[in-house]
Every structure is written in structure tokens, then in C-alpha cells.
Amino acid sequence: MLITRTVKQYPLAAILISALLIRVVLAIAVQHRLDQEPDRSFVIEGDANGYWELAVRISQGDEYSVHQPPRRILRMPGLPLLLAGVIRVFGESFLAARCLMAAAGVLACWLVFLLARELFDRRVALCASALCAFSPVMAGFSVMLLTETLFAALMLLSLLLFVRLTRIQDLSREDAKLRRTDSIRLAIGAGLAIAATSYARPVWLLAGLAFAGVSLILCRNRRVVVLHGIVMHATVAVSLLPWIVRNYHASDGHFVPTTLWVGPSLYDGLNPHATGDSNMQFIINDDLIASMSEYDVDRHYRAKAMDYAAANPGRAITLAIAKLARMWKPWPNADQFQSPLLAVLMAGWFLTVIALAVGGAVVNRSAWVLLMTIGPAVYLSSIHMLFVGSIRYRLPAEYTLAILAAAGLCHLLRGKSQAKHEALLE
DSSP states (O other), X not given: OHHHHHHHHOHHXXXXXXXXXXXXXXXXXXXXXXXXXXXXXOSSTTHXXXXXXXXXXXXXXXXXXXXXXXXSSSSOSHHHHHHHHHHHHXXXXXXHHHHHHHHHHHHHHHHHHHHHXXXXXXXXXXXXXXXXXXXXXXXXXXXXXXXXXXXXXXXXXXXXXXXXXXXXXXXXXXXXXXXXXXXXXXXXXXXXXXXXXXXXXXXXXXXXXXXXXXXXXXXXXXXXXXXXXXXXXXXXXXXXXXXXXXXXXXXXXXXXSSOSOHHHHHHHHSSTTOOSSXXXXXXXXXXXXXXXXXXXXXXXXXXXXXXXXXXXXXXXXXXXXXXXXXXXXXSOXXXXXXXXXXXXXXXXXXXXXXXXXXXXXXXXXXXXXXXXXXHHHHHHHHHHTTSOOOHHHHHXXXXXXXXXXXXXXXXXXXHHHHHHHHHHHO
């Protein structure tokens, strides 16, 4: 009785505590399972290994690089810095790191609540947060030592600030002047959020441009939109400057705003043997890093990918469709997740959320609502149609789609409640 009363009085707290408990239990279970396999430390090897090695090197004060010959600009430093903090406090504890990532997952659930409340109301916001809290895929990925959950939380923060900026951009010129100080602060905050998200994964770097472009079309106060755009992108540039300067020296004088992994990643998705899945075996086979600089290797694979796409446009389109299909496949692609029970659970949840989101889009046709909920899915899908496709790359977009699904579910429940009330009156 006490628990029921507490849930009714503090529903958001109950949702977030539930989200945390689910993720901590999963973190313990995943780590216990991996501990039974001495030769394996991560559920998804490769990327997680690299992030962890970088984190260990940061915590020890060593050079920020992996592999031999060293790759100094292979990964953005957001996740490695976060993991390095855990290592400094708890030692090289995978469980502690997974619990920290679980906390990032709970933060994402809270930010979904805030964003949904801005777009709809508290009821939809609570429903959206609950959908994220209990989502099998979101909970599962929250304990992986990968960037997706951290990226999702930071992306949601930037979207929340975007929405609040639009409130001012849609005011009359006189009203906007009265809130100029608030709007400048929001624009700076949005720039910081974009930069922080890009430090986790660089794909969000162009989101500010996309937002500014749409704002120019949809908002009536275009002068304010331009001012916000300038402030926001100046903040992004200043925030990324330390990384750019560091890369300038690490690459012998080249301008590198993100990483030197773009070329290999692009060729991974556009080469004669590409399937839409990732297969970096060509890096080992070619072994270009033994005779070329990291910068030249990146440019070499960029050129090869572009040449292949230009010579095989039909194949490039087919691959783009295959990557999109892999990204939005309801059940897992990876061999280590080929469990019938897991496939049914994931597909059932995903298809239900998508169906509810379609319903939410039908009954809520506001341009800004659709942009903030469907926009991230379109944005991330467009990028990964160039690179490779995987369920993990759609994960951040599922958080915003959950908001639209919650709106659809609340509309459905409201309709049933109204129908029941009318039936009782008859």
C-alpha cells in the first residue's frame, strides 16, 4: 500500500528508480556472465576494447593513442574521459563502469521526460519516460561500454534546448527583445550541448546547422534565429577548439575537427565487398598505417570510397538501402544476440513502439513536434546510409520516437476512456 501511494505521489521518481534498478541488475548480470569467459571482457568487442584502452591510458597519464603504430586521432575523447574518471576512483572495474553507464541511461530517461513535457504535457512525458525506462534495448545498451547511451543523453539535452529556443524565436520582435538575455544563454547552452554530444560521437556536429535551417523556415523572427545560430555555432567552435588544436599537433599540422576514422568508416560501407555490416578486415590486410601517416590513411580511404560510389552508383544505392534495413531491423543482427526469445522480445517491443509512434504522428502534426521526435531518426539514418547500419546506431533516435509513441498511447487511452464514459451515460 505504501509503495502504491508513493508511486502515485511521485510517479517520475518511481520511473527513474525503476530504470536505475533494472540497469544495475543488468550490469551485474552482464559482468557476471563475462567473468565466466576469461578471454572476453566486452559484449561487443572492437569498439569497446578501444574505448577502454584509451580510458586506461588517460587515467595513467599516458599518450591518448591506441594500437601500434599509434593511432592518436582514432576516437573522440568523450566516453574515454568518462571511463577514465571511473578508473581513477574504482580502478579498472568493468562493473563500476557499467553502473556509471547505467546512470547515463537513467539521465536519458529523465531528459526524455523534460523534452516530452515541453512538446506535450506531463502525462505524455511520464509515459515516454516509462517507455524508455522499461525498453529492453535501451536498458541493455545502457550497460554496454559504448557511446550510444551517453550520446543519446547529450543529444536529448541539445534537443531540449532547441525547443526552448524556438519558443523565443517564434515571439514578436518586441517580446523577443525582452528575453534576449535568456535567449543568448539558451543558444550558448545549445552550442555546449552540441559540442558535448560531438565529443561522444561526431555525427551530431551538423545538427545545429539543421536546426538553424529549419528555424529560418518555421519561425517568424528570422533576425533572432540568425543571432541564435551565430552564438550557438561560435560556442561549438570554441568548445571544440582544444581538441582541434591537439589534433593539429598530433597530425603534423592538419585541420582535424573530429577524428581520422571517417575515411576507413566510409570505405567500410562503400567498397566492392561491402554488405551494409561492418567488416574492417581491410585495415589489417592493407596495413597502410605501417607506411603512411594516420592523416594520409584517412584521406586514402575517403578517396577510395568516393571513387567506388561514383563508379558504381547503383551498388551504392543498394548498399544504402541495406544499411537502412539493418539499422531499423526489429530483431538483432549480431551473432551473439541470436536468441529466439531475445528476438521476439525486441521485435515485439520495437514494433509496438513504432505503431504507437505512427499513431502519435497522425494525431499530432505540429512541425516542431515531428522535427524533434522523428528528426533524429531521419538525421542518423541519412548518415548511416553512407557508413554502415546497425541497431545500435538507431538507439539514440528511439528515445525521441518513444515521446511520439507516448503521445499516441495517451491519445488511444483517452479515446477509450471517453468511449467508456459515453457508454455509461447511455
